[in-house]
Amino acid sequence: MLDVRDVRAGYGDVQVLFGVSVAVAAGEIVALVGPNGAGKTTLLRAIVGLLPLRRGSVSWEGRPIHAAPAHSIVEQGIALVPEGRRLFARMTLEENLLLGAFAPRALGGRREGLERVFEIFPRLAERRRQLAGSLSGGEQQMVAIGRALMSRPRLLLLDEPSLGLAPRVVEGILEVLRQIHRDGVGVFLVEQNVQASLALADRGYVLENGRISGAGSGHDLLRDPHVRQAYLGPLAMDR
Ligand SMILES: Nc1ncnc2c1ncn2[C@@H]1O[C@H](COP(=O)(O)OP(=O)(O)O)[C@@H](O)[C@H]1O
Ligand SMILES: [Mg+2]
Structure with missing residues (x-):
């Protein structure tokens, strides 16, 4: 469905993404996790046409869309839920x-x-x-x-929907994402809430300093020693 290859992007003299490749297949929930400042929002903006690529490609249903304007990307069935709600x-x-x-x-x-x-x-x-x-x-x-x-949309991109919300409210939002996914919409979920998003996702990626540093099933990433140490805290090793 969505195929992002070797994307480089940034702002002025600052390069933020250094060759990022991710994919979302039809019927998948994919999570992208990583620390603050890793480039998660930048990647989403590049996908929906709000930020030009310096290199690489974004394809949707096999066709390149990285030269298309943002409104035409919405029209083709990709919708972004931006960071901070923006209502x-x-x-x-x-x-x-x-x-x-x-x-x-x-x-x-x-x-x-x-x-x-x-x-x-x-x-x-x-x-x-x-x-x-x-x-x-x-x-x-x-x-x-x-x-x-x-x-x-046929693919929903979400930028940190759980930020600032109480755990019970977050659980409700994640349940809704499951329901949206059951209705046949692909989901690409960007989160700092590593535990909850990887538990929900079929597959996940870890983005650090503008590079993909880990990828695998949500289940496997939650057991990965680096992910556990960096994102789930020392006590996670015992859980
Ligand atoms: N509009 C902008 N102009 C310049 N630098 C930016 C801009 N937006 C983000 N950055 C920088 O790009 C890097 C990645 O930011 P961002 O994509 O928002 O990360 P994340 O969403 O993972 O927290 C950060 O170092 C941030 O300061
Ligand atoms: Mg962000």
Whole structure:
């Protein structure tokens, strides 16, 4: 489905990604974990056309998309849930969701799209007229995911959806990702929450200093000594 090869990218004189290759096959949940500053957000921005590549390629269904503008990438079925939610605080929850349906492929089905999002997130249905800025952090994350779903994606990219949320709220978000995945949408999950995201994922990658330093099944990565030592703490060895 998605094939990212040898991507180099950065900002001005600063190179951030040094030849990153990752792939997401149809029907997969793939996690990308790594410390703050590793280049995770930069990689997502490069995939969705918000940052030009200096080298390498991004292909979708076998066709290169790295020269395409961001809106055309949404139209082709890839949606990003950005870091920090990025909602319009003074618009209602429902207005924020409708903003996700700008792609022509989604415009016709906006009402059904809303109903589908409210099915997945019943809490949001009760609050549809509430201003987004007045919602809790967990509810705002649900709106950000719902807004991305409004474009009817076939692949959902998520940038640290669990950041700043209580463990119980995070568990709810991860359960929703399982459900979205069961509905046939590919999921590429970027997280600092290494334990939870690798436990959920079919496969995972570790990104450190702009390079992929580990890859494997979620299960195997959770048992990898380097991953355990670096991300799960010394006590993890005993668990
Ligand atoms: N807009 C920007 N301009 C310059 N440097 C940036 C910009 N965004 C990120 N960086 C730098 O790129 C590196 C990787 O950042 P980022 O991709 O946000 O990492 P992560 O998402 O893994 O925390 C960091 O050193 C960061 O300071
Ligand atoms: Mg980031």
